[in-house]
Amino acid sequence: MRAWQLAILRFAVTLDNADRLAILAIAHQIDGLAPKRDGQPDFNFFRRTSAELCAAILRPGELTATLLRQYLVRIDDDRLRRAFAAAVEVSQPKVSSVSKPIKRDDESWRGLALRGNDLR
Secondary structure, three states: OHHHHHHHHHHHHHOOHHHHHHHHHHHHHHHOOOOEEOOEEOOOHHHHHHHHHHHHHHOOOHHHHHHHHHHHHHOOOHHHHHHHHHHHOOOOOOOOOOOOOOOOOOHHHOOOOOOOOOOO
């Protein structure tokens, strides 16, 4: 998976046809790992996605920017995500905070006796 992502980054930087072919070769290998029916591979996610990403990188536009942002969300390595976003000149999606603010009340101490040196 990492080799595929790095190959896509390399293509985004170089726009070289040899790098595009390397992406497709890696995608073919990954798709080939899925079980086959009747001798033919059913799974073609990586080949299809690779072709779409390469086309989006070569012909940037508003519609392709959405595809590139969707791919960015799937990249789990932060450095790789930032490098790819810079290479294709697409802003990274904003990550919203999942955690809730800390509740700062003293309800947890209700009912407990105060100590002599407590100033509450």
